[in-house]
Amino acid sequence: MKISVCGKGGSGKSAMVTLMAGAMRQRGYGVVVVDADESNSTLHRMLGFDSPPRPLLELAGGKRMVKQALGPKDASADTGADTNVLSQDRIAVADLPSDFVLDRDRIRLIAVGKILQALEGCACPMGVLSREFLKKLRLGDDEVAIVDTEAGVEHFGRGVETSIDAVLVVVEPSFESLQLAERVNALADGIGIASIWAVLNKVTSDEMATRLSQELDRRGLEVAGTVHYDPRIFEAGLEGRPLDGSKAAEEVSDLVGGIFPQR
Numbered sequence: 001m002k003i004s005v006c007g008k009g010g011s012g013k014s015a016m017v018t019l020m021a022g023a024m025r026q027r028g029y030g031v032v033v034v035d036a037d038e039s040n041s042t043l044h045r046m047l048g049f050d051s052p053p054r055p056l057l058e059l060a061g062g063k064r065m066v067k068q069a070l071g072p073k074d075a076s077a078d079t080g081a082d083t084n085v086l087s088q089d090r091i092a093v094a095d096l097p098s099d100f101v102l103d104r105d106r107i108r109l110i111a112v113g114k115i116l117q118a119l120e121g122c123a124c125p126m127g128v129l130s131r132e133f134l135k136k137l138r139l140g141d142d143e144v145a146i147v148d149t150e151a152g153v154e155h156f157g158r159g160v161e162t163s164i165d166a167v168l169v170v171v172e173p174s175f176e177s178l179q180l181a182e183r184v185n186a187l188a189d190g191i192g193i194a195s196i197w198a199v200l201n202k203v204t205s206d207e208m209a210t211r212l213s214q215e216l217d218r219r220g221l222e223v224a225g226t227v228h229y230d231p232r233i234f235e236a237g238l239e240g241r242p243l244d245g246s247k248a249a250e251e252v253s254d255l256v257g258g259i260f261p262q263r
Helices: 013-026 063-070 124-136 175-190 206-218 231-239 247-259
Strands: 002-007 030-035 102-104 107-111 143-148 166-171 195-203 222-228
Touching: 002 013, 002 175, 013 030, 013 107, 013 143, 013 166, 013 195, 013 247, 030 124, 063 124, 124 143, 166 175, 175 195, 175 206, 195 206, 206 222, 222 247, 231 247
Parallel strands: 002 143, 002 166, 030 107, 030 143, 166 195, 195 222
Antiparallel strands: 102 107
C-alpha cells in the first residue's frame, strides 16, 4: 500500500509521517518513506538519520534529464548518469543504488529532491519524478510506502497521487486547515482514491477535538484519530532530534492500529 500524507504548511505532516513509520514497523511492516517535499529538509533527522540520502533527482541526471531518465532507455544515449533503474517499468527499493536509500530498523528513506539554490527554477520536474517513481515502485506484501508531500495541493495537480492507495490529511486547529482538508478530499475522490482519512493534530483539548471532528464530518471527511499537542515533539523538532518515546507516538500507534491490520 502507498499512503500519501498531506496538509497545510506547519500542520505536522513530516512528524506524522515519522510517527506513522515507527508505528507501521511495530506492526510488522517494512516501511519505505518517500520524501517528496522539495522544501522541508528535516525529515531524515526526525527518522534518526544523520544525513539525507542522495536524491533521486541526481540519479535522473538533474532537472533537465528527468523525462529522458524515466522513459525507455536508449542504449546509444549517454547522459552521464545511471538512469537504467528509473527507466525500468517496475522499480523495487532494492534496485536503487545504496547511497540513494537509507535503512534503519526496517525503515528505509528515499528522497526525490530539494530546492537548494535561488533561481534554480520551478519544482515541476521533481513533481514529475515523484509521480513516475511512485507509479513504478513495487512493494512486497509486507511493505508499505508513506509519502511526505509538499504543503498544499499542488502535488494533486502534478498527478503525484495517481498511484496512491490512501490519503491521510493532517488537520491542525485552524480554519485554513479545515478548508484544505475539504479540498484534498474532493481532489483525492476525483481521481478515484477510496481511502481518505483526516487525522487531528496539535489538539489541545477534547472539546477542540469534538469541534474539529464535527466540522470535518460536515465537510464529508472521516476522522481516523486524534493526536494531542505534545511539547516533546516540539522540542525534538527544535533540536533536530529523532521523534520517539512521546505521547504523540502512542496516539499515532493507536491511529495506525485502527486503520491497518497487524502483519
